Amino acid sequence: MKTIETRHDIRIKTLKRNEYFDDLPEPMLKEISEHMHLREYQRGDVLFWEGDPCDSLHIVEQGSAKIFRLSPQGRQYIVRILQEGDTFAEVPAFDGAVNPVNVEALEACRVWVIDGELLRGLIEQHPQFARKVLTNFGRMLRGMVRMVSEMAFYQVTHRLARLIAELPQEKSAPHWTQEQLAARLGTVREVVARSMKELERSGAIKVEDRRIQIADQEIFSQWMQ
Template sequence: MSKQAEFAVILKMNAMFADLGADELQRLSNLCHTQHLANGEVLFQKGDPGDALFGVRRGQVRIETGASDGSRLTLNFMGSGDLFGEVAVLDGQSRTADATAGEASELFVLRREDFLAFLEREPKVAIKIIALLCQRIRWQSERMEESMLQPLPVRLARRLCALAADFGSEVHISQEQLGVFVGAARESVNRQLQAWRKEAILDLQRGRILLRNMTKLTAIARNE
C-alpha cells in the first residue's frame, strides 16, 4: 500500500474526515509527507508555530503540557492511526502543548499551507471540520473534569482502561510514564498498583502491566 493510501486510511478513521468522499480523501492524502522521530525526540514545543497536522504511522507520541515549575501533565497519548495538531493547522497559531516521541516513530505530516489551499478548493469540507472541532471541545471538557475532580485511583483506572482499549490487556508502559500521564507522583502510582495487585485486578512486571480483571477496573473507573 502506498504511503498516501495509508494516510487516507488514517484520515478516514479519524472522524474528522470520516464522511469525505473517496475522491476528496485521495486528493487530500496526496499532500502528505512523512517524518521520523527517535525515542524521546521533541516534535514541537509550546509556542512553536503551528504549521502542520500530524498522523502517527507507527510509534507513539505524548502530548503534554508543562507548568513553569516543571510539573507536567500528559493530555494525550497518540498511537498508530491517531491524528493531532488539527487546531494549529487550522488557525496557524502557536502550539498550546508539547509533543514528544514516546518511542521511535514515523509520522505523516500535512502542512498548513497545503491544507488551507485544499480547503479553499473544497469548501464543503469546511462544514465538516466544524463538527470535528465541536467534538474536540466536548472531549476536552470531559477530560478536564476527569483529571481534576476525581481522586487518583479513578484517574488511574480510567487511563488503564483507555490504554487497554488501544493495546489490549498487556499495557507496555513504565510506572513513571503512567504517573506523568495521570498527573501524579510515581510513588503514588506504584502504591495504588500494588494495592490492586493484592486484589488480583492486575499483575506487574518491569515496564508492563497485565490487566487481569477489567470488570473491577472499569467499576473503579466509574467511581464505584
C-alpha cells in the same frame, strides 16, 4: 528527523484511513496528497515545542509519541499518548497560530505531515470538509472536558483505573512507566505507586513483566465508578 520518499498511492491510502479525509471525493484526496510528506523520528526526538510555529496536520504512521505540557516548575503533564493512525496538531493546523503543546517521540516513529494552509483553504471551499473538522473538534473538546472533570471529581486510584482501561492490553503495546502514568494523571510517581498497590491488593489488576493487566473485571469496574 529525515524525510522519507513515498508513493502517491500510499499517500491516498493513508488519507482514506483518517477520520478527517475518509469520505472525501477522489479529486480532493489527490490534491491533499500532493501537499503531504512522511518524516522519520528517533526515540527522544522532539517534533515541536509549545509556542513553536506548527502549520501542519500530523498523522502517526508508525510508532508512538507523547503530547505533554510543562508547568512553570518543570513538571510534566502528559495530555495524550499517540499511537499508529492518530492525528494531532489540529489546532495550529486549522487556526494558523503557534503550537499549544510539546510532542516527543517515545520510540522510532514515522509521521505524515500535511500542509495547514492547504487545509484551511479546503475549509473555505468545501462545506463537507468543514463539517468533518467541526465534528472532530467537538469530539476533542468533549474529551478534554471529561479529563478535567475526572481530575476534579475522582481520587487518583479511580482515575488510574480509568486510565488503565484505556490502555491497550496487547503485549506489543508500548509500556507505560509509573512516571508516565503520573504525568498523565497530573500527580507524582509515589502517589501512582500507592494507587497501583491498592488496585493489586483488591485483585483488580496484576502486573507482570512491568505490564498492567486487568485480573478481575468486576472488581476493576467498581474502581472505575
